[in-house]
Amino acid sequence: MKKNIPWLIGIGLLLLSCAIFLLLRKTGSGQLARIFADGVCIREIDLSAVTEPYTFSVETAYGVNEILVTPGDICVTHSDCPDQICVRSGSPRDKGLPIVCLPHRLVIQLENAPGGLDSITG
């Protein structure tokens, strides 16, 4: 019996490391949205943890964008930029492309492209 103890410990550690590995993978699967202002990440939101919709504003030297966060999704609802492309582009989940407000140098990007994709050409 004593002979087997080192092996039992080894197998136990192996199972433990597998469990940790799988757990880490699982926690990384939440949909994370990152908001960049002038190239700097100013906020991270785990969209899968959102239960109630809410809005907030991002004010930079270039202007103001109002952002709506709903369970699993994010979009720009108002902006005082001239082209309004960020408002019209809707959710980044649809196209998998980031929301970009070039005049305000604001980018909203999802950590993972939808549908198990790594990136999207378009």
Next chain:
Amino acid sequence: MKRVLAAILFVLLLCGCAAGPSYQKVTFLAMDTVMTVNACGTDLPDAEQLVKSLEKKLSVTDPESEIFRLNRDKTASVSTQTLNLLETALALCERTGGALDITIYPALTAWGFTTESKHVPEASQIAALLPLIDYRKVQVDGSRISLPEGVMLDLGSVAKGYTGDVLIAALKESGVTSACLNLGGNVQVIGGKTDGSPWQIGVQDPHSDDVLGVLALRDQAAVTSGAYQRNFIGEDGNTYGHILDPETGYPADSGLAGVTVVGNCGVLCDGLSTALFVMGLDDAIRLWKSSRDFEAVFVNEDGSIAITEGLRDQFTLRQTGRELTVILR
């Protein structure tokens, strides 16, 4: 006891292998678009700095750039990088019979595509500009470039592809063997993913907000051109795309809604995606049949899809009910 230690070391080693080097993702705005570099490695080169130094040379609007000075003074000595790109672009203009033309800028300006005031110009204005659109008028003498009066150069149709190639080279030099770059919709990858599988790259459907299909890529670039990008609705209610036909000075109307070009070289894919979109399906297929350095996904205006046979094992359709044809050599 020795055995216990050996077992612990073995498990730790396994854990270390499973973790491996991690991906580092950076996002920044440059060249009027958003760029993301996702690379696996340590001591990675500063991608943003690299792109911005290229933009400083290639921008058509920055008064300090080499291209701006060339357009203003009609003659200028340019850096090796700008010269390399210019010569590659001119060769692509020639290869595509002028469907790609890097002297289209005066027409783009007339349409307001270079500003926020997009509009349909007078037909007489376009007609007057057409003689100025001819890449063969660009004179290259060593590193000195000269343009006739009125002719203007814009490397926008190839700059992002070239930038991708420069970034890929820099990443490989620092030992990166797995990376995925998205430079405003141009995707370029190094190797496959660290789990050994290829990168899964969605192709945007020009007709909807969905992904049309998926390309499995390793060490390749995929660049898309389409009328749905940066378009505008004129006072006449018609939609005008930003890709102009150098022959007419009007938005390309070739029957294609989008083209994705896949190949080993970013600048080639970038220039060709524009050119194939302009020339239309039949001419594009002819060019593909006489070439060996690219493959393509074509989306027709009627929604049907055609892929070249080299992509048969790399492209998977994501939408049901869409007609898919494989073009054979």
